[in-house]
Amino acid sequence: MRAEVLPRWTGVALARGVVAVAASQGAPEGEQLVAAALRDLGIAGMGAGLLVGARGPRFVPRAP
Numbered sequence: 492m493r494a495e496v497l498p499r500w501t502g503v504a505l506a507r508g509v510v511a512v513a514a515s516q517g518a519p520e521g522e523q524l525v526a527a528a529l530r531d532l533g534i535a536g537m538g539a540g541l542l543v544g545a546r547g548p549r550f551v552p553r554a555p
Contacts (some may be wrong), residue, residue, distance in 0.1 A: 497540045505533030 508530025515526040 497537050499534045501536035501540060503533075504529060504536065508533050 505552045508526060508528075509527035512530055548554070
C-alpha cells in the first residue's frame with residue numbers, strides 16, 4: 492500500500508479475504524465461496540493493476 496504501485500483497494504480486499512477464508516473454515520460452502528471470491532477479487536485486481544498501470548508512470552526523466 493505504501494509504494495502506491497497497485498490500487499489501494501486490492502490490498503484491502505486481499506487482506507479481508509484472507510481473514511474471511513480463515514474465519515469461514517467449517518462454515519457452509521456458500522460462506523466459504525463468498526470469502527474465497529473476496530480474496531480472489533483482490534488478487535485479480537492486483538494483476539489488472541499491473542497490466543494496466545494503476546498510477547501511471549512514476550518517474551519521468553527530464554531532458555538534458
